[in-house]
Amino acid sequence: MKARLQTSMGQQLVMTPQLRQAIRLLQMSTTELEIEIAEAVETNPLLEWTEEAPLSAEPGSAESSQAADTDEYGREDGPNEDWTPDEGTWATGGGGEEDDNGSAAERVAEPETLADHLLWQLHLSHLSERDRRIGAALIDALDEDGYLREPLSAIAEALAPGTVASEAEIQTVLHQVQRFDPVGVGATSLGECLSLQLDALSADTPGRDLARRIVAGPLERLPRIGAAGLAQEFKLPLEDIEEAIALVRSLDPRPGKQLGAMSSDTYVVPDCVIWRQRGIWRVALAGRSQPRITIHRGYEQLIRSCGEADAGYLRGQLQEARWLLKSLEARGETLLKVANSLLRHQAGFLEFGEQALRPLTLREIAGELGLHESTISRAIARKYVRTPRGTIPLRAFFASGIDTEGGGEASSTAIQAMIRRLIEAENPRKPLSDAKLADLLKSSGVPVARRTVAKYREAMNISASHERVRIG
Numbered sequence: 001m002k003a004r005l006q007t008s009m010g011q012q013l014v015m016t017p018q019l020r021q022a023i024r025l026l027q028m029s030t031t032e033l034e035i036e037i038a039e040a041v042e043t044n045p046l047l048e049w050t051e052e053a054p055l056s057a058e059p060g061s062a063e064s065s066q067a068a069d070t071d072e073y074g075r076e077d078g079p080n081e082d083w084t085p086d087e088g089t090w091a092t093g094g095g096g097e098e099d100d101n102g103s104a105a106e107r108v109a110e111p112e113t114l115a116d117h118l119l120w121q122l123h124l125s126h127l128s129e130r131d132r133r134i135g136a137a138l139i140d141a142l143d144e145d146g147y148l149r150e151p152l153s154a155i156a157e158a159l160a161p162g163t164v165a166s167e168a169e170i171q172t173v174l175h176q177v178q179r180f181d182p183v184g185v186g187a188t189s190l191g192e193c194l195s196l197q198l199d200a201l202s203a204d205t206p207g208r209d210l211a212r213r214i215v216a217g218p219l220e221r222l223p224r225i226g227a228a229g230l231a232q233e234f235k236l237p238l239e240d241i242e243e244a245i246a247l248v249r250s251l252d253p254r255p256g257k258q259l260g261a262m263s264s265d266t267y268v269v270p271d272c273v274i275w276r277q278r279g280i281w282r283v284a285l286a287g288r289s290q291p292r293i294t295i296h297r298g299y300e301q302l303i304r305s306c307g308e309a310d311a312g313y314l315r316g317q318l319q320e321a322r323w324l325l326k327s328l329e330a331r332g333e334t335l336l337k338v339a340n341s342l343l344r345h346q347a348g349f350l351e352f353g354e355q356a357l358r359p360l361t362l363r364e365i366a367g368e369l370g371l372h373e374s375t376i377s378r379a380i381a382r383k384y385v386r387t388p389r390g391t392i393p394l395r396a397f398f399a400s401g402i403d404t405e406g407g408g409e410a411s412s413t414a415i416q417a418m419i420r421r422l423i424e425a426e427n428p429r430k431p432l433s434d435a436k437l438a439d440l441l442k443s444s445g446v447p448v449a450r451r452t453v454a455k456y457r458e459a460m461n462i463s464a465s466h467e468r469v470r471i472g
Helices: 017-026 030-043 114-124 129-141 152-157 167-177 190-199 208-216 222-234 238-249 297-302 308-345 347-352 362-369 373-380 412-424 434-443 450-459
Strands: 047-049 272-277 280-285 293-295 384-387 390-393 401-403 409-411
Touching (some): 017 373, 030 047, 030 293, 129 152, 190 208, 280 308, 308 373, 412 434, 434 450
16 A cells, blocks of 8 residues: 545535525524624624615515505505505405504414424425324324323324334334434433433533433432432442533423423514505515615725725725625525515415415425525524414414325315314304314315324314313
8 A cells, every 4th residue: 555646526515604694694583683783783883774764564665576666655556455555554355454563462473382393393304205294193292391101002003094104113203303403302201301412412521421321220219329329339430420410410301391481472573574465465575674784985985095904904894794785685585585485375375364274395495496495494484474364473384284085285274274163163062072073074075083183172272072061
């Protein structure tokens, strides 16, 4: 063997500072973006606020998808029954009236449940459609702490009609679910939950290996024997044992509790606005999602006349300012593209409500726009849109689907709306059981299991049939 030099060609993706900044800004909410830009204006002398205040997104604004000429109120030539500038209201399209600022109740953020968060990541995964159905069944079986208490045999029986899987196959999908955020979900015991969290730590974390031995063995006896007894059992110094125990105590024994704890009075700022004009749905960026900043021309001209050291500093700040403006422009364009695409796919949802929400995945939107699924995920993360039906998260436009007997698909949200409608129309003296609801849905061409109906009913906070009995 001898040393030699050789050349080769290859391609690789390099994360430049500009790309990192664009990705970071894209996944920020409107409130976080305002804070980020305010800090940039304070620290960069080449940035300044424009004199004009940001304009709210209205029909006819420059950012809207409207191409026709508009007047000062955003109206096209001729009468328009959908937009009333004097009263500042949108036509409801069946969703109830609202003023220009929107009621406070419509800007309240819905708390995200653990199941919602995990199902969202499941749709982002590269699993097959069959494995996704298995993953959805596993997520449905998790309790509020994030643990899987049911045996895998029960999961196999609860799979959707037409899906058959062995316990080994379900176990393989479970390992994928256990990699989701928050770390530790999907565990079958406390020891496994803590072990999953330790596995996610860096290998050079002090006390990590010893902590794994503790959670895999004498974890339940630890309160009784203490650190000293554990040191004697492992024949290790007491300091090492205490370090490992401190690491174990820093873990979360109930990872599922991290979600769903959002207060009901948390307010959100819409990033987009959707309205209907002359029977056509349109979308625009909200004014607060388009910060009005520009480059300070006085400092820019000063670069030519100041000393070399000062000129170098100002040039660096000028370059950062241009990067920020370019990233903000790209963020707005991406968000508007995604919102327009969602509007094209889910116009029926805005017209008729949840029962018209069609199944839609990140992959469909990404393929249509020529973007990566992760880009779509970042673009809609913590983003909200104001519609005639209220202020809703962009994530609400996505829904998993169930095959129907007619050859199409029905979204899980639409099925929940169907269940709610059936329960509202039931005889109060003889409420419909979950099995009866499943039969009625099947007769409508939507075959779902009884257990699935029960899960959807519980997700809507609807009591069981024996608790809904009303006499008189």
